[in-house]
Amino acid sequence: MPSSSCIKANLPNVFRHSRYSNIRGILDCTEIYIERPRNLQLQAATWSDYKKHNTFKVLVVITPRGRIGFLSSAWGGKASDVYITGNSGFLDLVEEYDSYMADRGFPIAADLLERKAELLIPPGARGSEQMTAQQVEKTHKIANLRIHVERAIRRLKLYKIFTGILPITLLPLIDDMLTCCAGLCNLQNPLVK
Numbered sequence: 001m002p003s004s005s006c007i008k009a010n011l012p013n014v015f016r017h018s019r020y021s022n023i024r025g026i027l028d029c030t031e032i033y034i035e036r037p038r039n040l041q042l043q044a045a046t047w048s049d050y051k052k053h054n055t056f057k058v059l060v061v062i063t064p065r066g067r068i069g070f071l072s073s074a075w076g077g078k079a080s081d082v083y084i085t086g087n088s089g090f091l092d093l094v095e096e097y098d099s100y101m102a103d104r105g106f107p108i109a110a111d112l113l114e115r116k117a118e119l120l121i122p123p124g125a126r127g128s129e130q131m132t133a134q135q136v137e138k139t140h141k142i143a144n145l146r147i148h149v150e151r152a153i154r155r156l157k158l159y160k161i162f163t164g165i166l167p168i169t170l171l172p173l174i175d176d177m178l179t180c181c182a183g184l185c186n187l188q189n190p191l192v193k
Contacts, residue, residue, distance in 0.1 A: 122142045
């Protein structure tokens with residue numbers, strides 16, 4: 001993960017001229033389909049209720065320019081986004097006064113606060129109350145900036161090896177394959193200029 005000073009020196013205008021000028025990264029998790037293991041314990045560990053398939057899950061943190069700055073090891077699809085974030089080593093890289101964007105599925109604000117950092121997530125509608133105009137505007141702004149992590153993940157998953165169901169025989173190599181493909185993604189033009 002590049003340092004805060006390096007990211008600020010290369011901050012795209014869309015971030016520089018906004019309330020989000022302290023942004024260091026945008027987080028999201030993605031899942032990769034795998035063949036169903038024969039081992040029942042491995043089946044249970046890799047089953048994703050969200051995808052209704054056996055998967056491996058990985059945390060991706062991109063820089064404001066859209067480069068992949070952090071990629072966790074692959075975890076079984078059963079692992080939650082919060083669990084992966086807390087156990088991947090990502091939190092050890094957080095510096096004081098950093099800001100990170102994520103969707104509502106990342107309740108890690110307390111973990112970041114311990115490190116004097118900030119989590120920016122879209123405000124949620126409380127109960128059946130209608131969102132205020134300020135909440136709608138904040139949600140729109142964060143969503144427009146957070147979409148870049150989805151674009152970076154799409155780049156990563158466009159490599160043919162990840163487009164189908166990954167054979168069980170390749171599972172020992174998944175972390176290396178993800179790292180190589182992420183490096184190739186970072187050699188492409190930046191997503192955000």
